[in-house]
Amino acid sequence: MRFGHKTGSVTEELALVSPSKLSIEKVSKSFRSRAGTVLALHQVSLNVAEAEFVCIVGASGCGKSTLLNIIAGLEKPDSGTVLADGKPVTGPGRERLVMFQEPALFPWLDVMGNILFGLKLKPNLTKKDRRDVAKYYLELVELTRFERANIHELSGGMKQRVALARALAPNPRVLLMDEPFAALDALTREQLYGDLQRIWKSRRKTIVFVTHNVREAVCLGDRVLLFSPHPGRVQEEFVIDLPRPRDLNSVELATYASRITQALKSGVKPEAVTAK
Structure with missing residues (x-):
């Protein structure tokens, strides 16, 4: 088994092989609260290639969803740039759609x-x-x-x-998924993992998937990016070299999940990360 493991930003090799569908460069974002200014994201840089499935994993409150909202154009960064197909993201666009934890059906x-x-x-x-x-x-x-x-x-x-x-x-050219399966029971989630892998293989959409569930990220992603506790930034990266469709309960997947969970726990409280 090969672990593709990087520290810092994403692999430069991938960006050279395939042009970036999304390019995030030195993005920072802060929010005001009663306690003062909270820095949610700090100098986040990453690239996502055409038809790539990238999962972002981190503890609650580390800025994962904030980054997704910035890519979607729902929020603006304090500094840095976000490009979609080489063009600046200045607001929401029909080429970038978001799927949230709640279905929000009519x-x-x-x-x-x-x-x-x-x-x-x-x-x-x-x-x-x-x-x-x-x-x-x-x-x-x-x-x-x-x-x-x-x-x-x-x-x-x-x-x-x-x-x-x-x-x-x-x-849409890009599908942004913000913990869409978090509220579902384990069996339903596992069924949807299979569905999503099948649909992604059929349609080859570029997907950025936010989760705090390590096994979910390994089951779905080509790469898993670990976010540090706030201020959020890319702490480490793992290339998931497993064939699809992936079995959530396989030894190979568990090995990846164990290593990623240990990397996460090194920087956060153990109860903040799940490896269900």
Whole structure:
């Protein structure tokens, strides 16, 4: 087994082989609180290649979600630059969509209606085209039989499948995922890991996935970036050299997870990191 292990920023070799879909250079971000100014991110630099699946792991409050919001254009950094396809990110864009921990589905719409709503970002499509696209993604997430189901009738895992289909339907270039499976039970999470790997292999989207679950990151990512406690920055990097689809319970995956967990625990309180 090969551990690709780096300290500091991402591997320069990867950036040379494939042009960056995302480029983050020396990004810092602070927030004001009653206790004073809190530095959330400090000089964060990383690149994400086209069709790469990158997971960011760290303890709660280390700035992972803040970085994701900056990449999405929902927040602005205090300093540094974020480029998407070589162009500065100055605000939200249809080429970068975010999937959050809560599905945020519209309860007054059925499953098909929720996915069609996401396609409003594509006004050039005809009504028939939008429905064809929605049906394609319903099939991709294996919910074809539930297109007329009400949202309240779905399980938590099914709701996240609908949210994933809605996020993918407008065909974004980058999918940003902020702990989308954290609220689900272990069995449902494991099923969704398989679904997401299958969909990623089929569609080859660039994905940045934030989590505090080390096994989840190893199961899904091409690379795992470890964030330090606040101020957040890239502490270490691991290249996950395992074939897909990955078995969450395999010895090889457990070996990666153990090493990454130890690296995380060296800088944070043990209870702040999970390796479920």
